[in-house]
Amino acid sequence: MENKVSRWCLVSMASIPLVMTLGNSMLIPVLPIFEKKVGISSFQSSTIITSYSLAAIFLIPVAGYLSDRYGRKVVILPSLVLALIGGIIAGFASWKVDDPFFWIIIGRVLQGVGAAGATPIILPLVGDLYKDDDEKTSSCLGIIETSNTFGKVLSPILGSLFAAFLWFLPFFSISFFSLISIVLVFFFIKVPKGKQEKPQPLKQFVKKTKEIFHKEGQWLYPVFLLGVYAMLILFAVLFFMSDVLEKGHGIDGVKKGFVLAIPLFTLCVASFITGKKIKGETAVMKKVITTALIMIAGSVVFVGYVSEKLIMLLIVTSILGTAIGAMLPTLDALITEGIEKEERGTITSFYSSSRFIGVAAGPPLMSLLMKDHLNISYIVGGVFGVILLLLVLKLIKTEKSGQKMQTE
Template identity: 50%
Template sequence: MQEGAPIVKHKQKKKLDLAALSTIPLIMTLANSMLIPILPIMQRELKISDLQTSLIITVYAAVSIVCIPLAGYLSDRFGRKRIIVIGLAVVALGGLISGLAAWLMDAHGGYDVILLGRFVQGIGAAGAFPIVLPLVGDMFDDKEEVSSALGMIETSNTFGKVLSPVLGSALALVLWFLPLAVIPLIAVLSILAVIFFVKSPDTSKSAPTLDPNTNKRFRTFVHHTAVLLSQKGHWLYAIFAIGCLVMFIMFGFLYYLSSVLEQHYHIEGIKKGLLLAIPLSGICILSFITGKIVGENKLRMKVFGVIGLIALTAAMLTCGIVNTKSLWFLISLMFISGAGIGLVLPSLDALITEGIEKKQRGTITSLYSSARFIGVALGPLIASVMLKSEEWLFYLFAGSALLCFILALFTIKPKKSE
């Protein structure tokens, strides 16, 4: 009993670590997706165009694209926990800037400062969620424990996606800018959880070192990354492209759905948030099921990904061809699209996890996260420009999904033994 007690205590500590880390993807998702249902409200309050409205989402994602690889490198040099805490602090600062601008400034000047705050938030986001994944890998040696822990992190992420439209709509009923203003509060709660409950697994990696050869180290890091990509690029580039395009489709159709629910169906508030949560619940449910089923089988990962892309292509093509003015028909197609995405994303995550060595996984994960953020940035932007040509918008989504299907089918070639 005395020997078993420390093991039980250790496992309980790990659960606290994971619970604290799970708050990070939840907050990062809320910070972005919570704004999607209230974008039409923000457009009216700030007196801005569709394109300007989409930039509120796009600027957050666009700056993250550049900063994620840098944050991954800094986390290797100075410790993952330290970079995560700094990232969350920057997210809180950006949220404070945006919230105060919406509250205290007039429409025109307030919009510019809100964008500034979102830009700052994007920098902080790059140093938060993408660093969680390699940190979880550092915390465990056993493959099953790593897989289970990553499943908990991904569940938190997908739960945030489902919760965000409902919570964003509910908060906006109190004050239209409240979804912006609450981000600093929840970021501070996450900072405290990480500081007090997360212990860095390797203190030697966490301590900053004043190495005179820092530039040389960075050049070596870039060289090793380039060599790895040249060796595995035939399928890694395909996964980066698929991740980018799938997120482009997801955030594009969510922006479209948020706009059309108000403009065409005159649905607002919590009811609108609940309808937006339907396709997101498709992503959440199928992500959970896929993560449980694929395991370490790479062939199964490819099969699930291909099936998901077929479903996504078919749903988007149907939206373009058929009159989708029937609300429940449209929502049903969006749910099928979400289910398809739910099959694809965990499969891509698993392919990278199983196909890249542990010591190189953090770098590749950062590059993959950047690729996905490109899609997040482009989705609302393109959708806002093409809102009045919705059939062509859906043809674009269908074509993008079809391209992903072709890439997955012909470039990802797991060995039969795997």
């Protein structure tokens, strides 16, 4: 029997990536403010983003394992509570502690733990709710990814707006948004009832995971690398733009938030349209990924060269945003539809973990490279895009439209 998924259930699922995206991206435009208020370097401010992501990287696979064995909702709700607590710690320390940097990092790590247990579980949950209907799965994943990317559009605007009132208000706002998501998930997500499984022993879980990667690794590894690459490029460019808009163009505050939102808006629109169009067809998905990689590699090399010309910078980064926006829901759909339900939580959690590697690495790498090696770093980014394009063409095989992933 097909499960009827209510509109409020969909809203509740979409709220989770929205909240978690706000929890990270909202801080990017206000990092220069944190540097002044807390008295920290550009590299230290980048660790406010990285600490969140590092915690998520290591705990996401654990969350995936737990969600497969104990249920999606059982893992999601406590994780959202941790994200709420982390925001309170970071905000209160900024407000009341003389040297708050250590406590801000503690709060951010807690939020990262929360993100680890909430965001990646959404992908397999969608697969559970729309089982055996690839078209609805792709469409719903498009909405989820659009919610994620819409969060990125809102983030710089909201972050700048909150910081204009109180520089540490963004931390408290993350707790408020988490609370809304907790209420929505608790009341509206109804997980389909199925046969209760006994928790799988860890040794058996590790063995099974190895078997999946051995069997499906030919196309899984490139997809994981694409997740790392897309998020690394995105967060490196956003970190750089936040810095250059303020220091190079004299644009700060809410105005900077709106300017940063322009390439993120193109990312959001591309994500929504792609989610609607791919409809579970792997041949179409491969075309989307290859086109997106060509666009990313072709545009990222120019970011440094056009940084002094605001209009050109926005055009180049908007092309970049469009390409990344098209790629993300496509990768989500490949993973969700290419893996059996029993292992879906585990594999999607490893994929989400790989994306957080990119998020964690982007800002600190850019903070170290942008002073002396700006253009070289973006050219290297473009070269990596070409290498990934060749890997996709070689390793991701499709046959007829509508078929699942094929391997040699």
